[in-house]
Amino acid sequence: MILGRTTSRLVAVLAVLGAPAACSSTTPSAGVVPGADASSPDGSAPDDAGTSAATDGGGFDAAALADRPYKSRVPPGYDPAKPTPLVVLLHGYTGSGEKHESYFKLGAVAAAETFLYAYPDGTVDANGNRFWNAGGACCNFFGSKVDDVAYLTAVIDDMSARYNVDPRRIYLVGHSNGGFMAHRMACELSGRIAAIVSLAGTMAAPPACKAASPVAVLQVHGDMDATVSYAGGTLVVGAAAYLGAKEVVAAWATRNGCGASPLPSTETLDLDSSLAGAETTVERHACTTGAAELWTIKAGAHVPRFQATWAGLVWGFMKAHPKP
Numbered sequence: 001m002i003l004g005r006t007t008s009r010l011v012a013v014l015a016v017l018g019a020p021a022a023c024s025s026t027t028p029s030a031g032v033v034p035g036a037d038a039s040s041p042d043g044s045a046p047d048d049a050g051t052s053a054a055t056d057g058g059g060f061d062a063a064a065l066a067d068r069p070y071k072s073r074v075p076p077g078y079d080p081a082k083p084t085p086l087v088v089l090l091h092g093y094t095g096s097g098e099k100h101e102s103y104f105k106l107g108a109v110a111a112a113e114t115f116l117y118a119y120p121d122g123t124v125d126a127n128g129n130r131f132w133n134a135g136g137a138c139c140n141f142f143g144s145k146v147d148d149v150a151y152l153t154a155v156i157d158d159m160s161a162r163y164n165v166d167p168r169r170i171y172l173v174g175h176s177n178g179g180f181m182a183h184r185m186a187c188e189l190s191g192r193i194a195a196i197v198s199l200a201g202t203m204a205a206p207p208a209c210k211a212a213s214p215v216a217v218l219q220v221h222g223d224m225d226a227t228v229s230y231a232g233g234t235l236v237v238g239a240a241a242y243l244g245a246k247e248v249v250a251a252w253a254t255r256n257g258c259g260a261s262p263l264p265s266t267e268t269l270d271l272d273s274s275l276a277g278a279e280t281t282v283e284r285h286a287c288t289t290g291a292a293e294l295w296t297i298k299a300g301a302h303v304p305r306f307q308a309t310w311a312g313l314v315w316g317f318m319k320a321h322p323k324p
Helices: 003-019 060-066 097-104 104-111 147-160 175-188 245-255 310-320
Strands: 048-052 070-074 084-090 114-121 166-173 195-199 216-222 280-284 291-296
Touching: 003 310, 060 147, 070 097, 070 104, 084 097, 084 104, 084 147, 084 175, 097 104, 097 114, 097 166, 097 310, 104 114, 104 310, 114 147, 147 166, 147 175, 166 175, 166 310, 175 195, 195 310, 216 245, 216 310, 245 291
Parallel strands: 084 114, 084 166, 166 195, 195 216, 216 291
Antiparallel strands: 048 070, 070 114, 280 291
C-alpha cells in the first residue's frame, strides 16, 4: 500500500479526535473491576468504572485480553440478578476509548439508563496511532495481523463473565475507523450483536458481509465529510474502496430482508450544534427483523459538534432493537 502524503493528511484530519479525555469515575462496590481511576472531571462519582484484564475460567479467549485491558463502567443501578444491556464504544483512528467517551458522552446515559459500558483501545501502528483492523478499507495501513474481531469478542465475553449481560442486548457504537469496525463485528458476530451505530464509518466495497442473523444498523454521516466521503471512495492509495452512506444502509437492508427503498419521511433531527436548525434527515427501510436507518447531517463534517441530546438518541435507537 502506498502511504506517504495521503496518509499524513488523513492522520492530520483524524487527529482532532485526540481531544482531552474524561477520566473514569469510581466508587468501589461489589462486582466492580479493580484498577479504577480516582476521579471524574467534576470530582463526582456517578458510576463504577475500572480497567479490566483477562482472568482464567471466564470461558473466553484470555490471551486476547492479556496485553490489552479495557475500560468499563458499571451503572449505579446495576442489579446482578437482572440481565443488563452492554454497549461497547469503538474509537476512531488515532483516538482512544477514553478520549472518545469524552466526545460521545455515553457514560452519563449508561448511568441514567442502566447499561453496562466498555470502551476498549485498538493497537498502535507503525506511526504510533491506535487503529482497529476493520478490513481492507480502514485503517490497517501497515498490514498488521492483529485480530480485532477476536479481541472485541473477548471483551464481550469478559464483560459477560463478570456481569449479568443480557445476550439479546449487546450493542456497538463506533466513529470513523471504529464505525468500520462496528460494521465488521456486525457481519462476523451477527448472532450476538443486536444493533450498531456507526458515525462516519462504512465497510469495504463490494460488501463481503456474511451476517447470518439480522442486525439493526444506524448509519450517521455528514454529507460534507471530507475524510470518509458520504458518497464512498478510498482513504489512501492502495486501500480497498468503501461504500457510501446510502450504499451501506441499502446493503444492510438487503441482508436484513427489509424493503429495498427507504420509507417516505419528513422527520428531521438537530444533531449538530454548529449547524442551524434541524439539519439531519432520517431515512428508514421497512424491516420486520433488524433495522436499516440513515441519519444524514446536511453540511455535516467528519467530527460533528453534537448537541447534548446525541448520546440519548444513540441509546434510544439501540434500546429499541434488541435481538428477537
